[in-house]
Amino acid sequence: MKRLYNSPDTVVSEALEGMALTHPELLRLAHDPTYVARVDAPVADRVAVVSGGGSGHEPMHVGFVGPGMLSAACPGELFTSPTADQVEAAVRAVDAGAGTVLVVKNYSGDVMNFEMAAELLAADGVETETVLVADDVAVEDSTYTSGRRGVGATVLVEKVCGAAAARGDSLAQVAELGRRVAARSRSLGFALRAGTVPATGRRSFELPDDEIEFGVGIHGEPGRERRPMEPVDALVDRAMAAICADFDPGVLTGEVLLFVTGLGSATPLECSIVARRAVRELDRRGLRVARNLVGSYMTSLDMLGVSLTVLVLDEQLAELWDAPVHTAALRWGA
């Protein structure tokens, strides 16, 4: 399948060069090992926030580096977690002595490589706190698995931690807020078509024309089930039901933040249509969508689908959400 690449091997490195070339006032790209840091890091007396993960989910994470969000991001190969080296180097570059929060999506590879980096840093007196994101209700959480996958809530955790760090919160406080976001978020995604793997030029899975993958992962992992295709409102209702049913009793009340992300090929028209139904569906359940974010912020190459995330807000989280942010992909108040 034709794509806008030069060669499968250079996709990640060329895209990073493009990001650095078009955001010189914001980003600094380091090589060997690869990471992307705020140009003005380390920021004195402030906790740093570092995330990372496999590439192919852009703008996450590099697009979220900048004042009010990430201090640095470590992009791995396509769909492959970054190496411990990358994480270690990024933290060393941005840590100002106040410690660093590591935002980690719950995949074995990510967890282990960040953990190794944290060990190496600790041995050297650099303090880190890890916030693990595991919000995907499509995967059952049990001690017999590696737990749930981290998806959309990652973006929300990064925003809130970045805002808390910017206002001067301590390492423990920033981490606690990140964990609070992670704990109060639930997500589910569905795909009508898989993404195209650059190395092979083929889709990572094939779906018949009348079926969808419900509960899909952002690396094209299979989800809860293959289901018949339905009008999008029905799919949104189904996703919302799964998300809402998963919150602990009593948690899902009051004001929520709705995050709708296209997974790569969903058009803005489609994202808006999904958001329309999701807002109405939450409304019908007596919840107020006090904040929302709609667009393609966490993707899976060119997958056709969306992922929905609901975060139960409190005053503090709403305030941190509203705080200024200036990154390539998310910007307000600055």
Add this chain to the structure above:
Amino acid sequence: MKRLYNSPDTVVSEALEGMALTHPELLRLAHDPTYVARVDAPVADRVAVVSGGGSGHEPMHVGFVGPGMLSAACPGELFTSPTADQVEAAVRAVDAGAGTVLVVKNYSGDVMNFEMAAELLAADGVETETVLVADDVAVEDSTYTSGRRGVGATVLVEKVCGAAAARGDSLAQVAELGRRVAARSRSLGFALRAGTVPATGRRSFELPDDEIEFGVGIHGEPGRERRPMEPVDALVDRAMAAICADFDPGVLTGEVLLFVTGLGSATPLECSIVARRAVRELDRRGLRVARNLVGSYMTSLDMLGVSLTVLVLDEQLAELWDAPVHTAALRWGA
């Protein structure tokens, strides 16, 4: 082909409802006739800026409504220009007595409907000035055609006019600045795959696996030529050559703004790879990319491709580009 729709007939109306529901602080959606206006319009003593066009190019134009950019947008049916009624109603809703600039892409339908609206408004004492955008170098400009198509420069014109209006420029001044942007911009796009027309569920044209449409229009109109597929750098070089060759002698010097827009299914990775080459190519030609905008800001349903625009800056235009803007799709300084 599966898409995230409920029915082809409701795509536009449901997406608009979604936009209004998720941006209540920013947008007001009016029905019969349909338009989307800033909630705070009319803004006293300020020139209004109104644009519009067929739907299917989101976030253009509705995503650009808000302080510092459009006062209102008139979304037509998919790929069909809005009616004169829509334009007239939108202008009446946002005109503060200081006049309204109409930003019109050069398609017969758009031109005529905006013209009819302007006539009706003039008869009623509402002053308008039209800025015509016709920046697509893929189409030959001659008296024997309807002239060039308006593409990427539209976004730049809307931003600059919106900023000029916000700072209090007169109707004539805002229009003059818009025309300056239009005159100093050139664009070209290419597609590897056409978009999927909701009504038929089929692509608007089919391309063999080893060919691309070079100089494609944003309604899937054919371009200059069908060419063999090449690595994306070669395609970008080709587009840049066509764009740069088209400027009048002596105009293309100094600082430029580069605008790279994905046409629907281009991923952020792909947009960054294109931007990387475009920046280098302009650099090689002795031009400095002083400003840039990279992302999917003007699309053609889910077309896989990009469009490149070069605007030759001057101090005034750079300042207006940098001015605060707060819209659903473009936001900074606010």
Add this chain to the structure above:
Amino acid sequence: MAERLAATDVTAVFRGFQQAVQRDRDLLTDLDTAVGDGDHGTNLDRGMRAAVEALDATPPDTPGAVFNLVGRRLVSTVGGASGALYGTAFLRAAKAAGAAPELDAAGFAAVLRDATTGIAERGKCAAGDKTMYDVWTAASAAADAALGDGLAAVLAAASIAADAAEQQLVPWQARRGRASYLGERSEGHRDPGAVSSRLLFDCFAAWAAA
């Protein structure tokens, strides 16, 4: 043979036109897919349905009022080039028809002349540009030439001329509208707006022959 067009007659012609457009919607859209953006059939079908609904809701009592209502509805519901062009044509027709309760041969020819001029002005087009204007101007000229022979002859002549014009322009290169972007590649294609205009004149002739 009917020698005058009353409001109900013009309404009947537009009803016929709506049915013709509905019948040939896919043809019009296919023609527009080849040289434009593939929406001419959908556009005009949407507009004429709305126009007929309006005529049903509040039947106008002069030919001018019928033209005015149809023109307004098209302007409000079609969009695109054809919405502006048909809308302008019928609004100009309304103005030319004024408050007269009926149109005779001369009245109709005058109305057609003004409507045709309206298209030229709105579209900034001329004869030979390969647009619907070629059909209208041919029809108008034929109507003028047949003036002395009464209304039925005028309508028949207009229809015959419209058909001939639509066929004649097929080999030409388009110089206005989306088809003009194609340059030489527009040659050999029928123009969608010319085809729908031809349907309109055929409906007038059919009324006269009925």
Add this chain to the structure above:
Amino acid sequence: MAERLAATDVTAVFRGFQQAVQRDRDLLTDLDTAVGDGDHGTNLDRGMRAAVEALDATPPDTPGAVFNLVGRRLVSTVGGASGALYGTAFLRAAKAAGAAPELDAAGFAAVLRDATTGIAERGKCAAGDKTMYDVWTAASAAADAALGDGLAAVLAAASIAADAAEQQLVPWQARRGRASYLGERSEGHRDPGAVSSRLLFDCFAAWAAA
């Protein structure tokens, strides 16, 4: 028969492992496509190429230094679960090997024991979770049991146990790593990390047999 592993010997084994991974890259990736994200072959191939390059550039002079260099290169270039796990295993092996110029049977078994514990700690996994750990722990137990018979016997025993373990876990359900998301659907599939680990032990045995 070689009864001691010097730095050059361990280097030779890793060269063999690099070739085996390169040869079976697509197999490993296909296995990972079925139960994971289809990158295990690519990941390990990238890492082992880098490791061998480093061994060529600055040949280490103790077994511990070889393990250390390979571990470091894997940590730097692989990413993913296997980068962390193989990296940890070889770094722990390096630590256990210390500065000794050679490893005998007991030395190798001790190194293997620590490396295996490293995997368990890093992966938070246990026997029966259907991961590469099942292969390592089986190999380590067999090595311990064969201690008295000398190094060659230890390496042969480890390899035989690794092969058997890899085959044994096929019907199980994965409880760690990406494959665990599949639940019951992981049953009947080979585990990619277990297969690549088996290749490693086969390379040690092949060296001893050569």
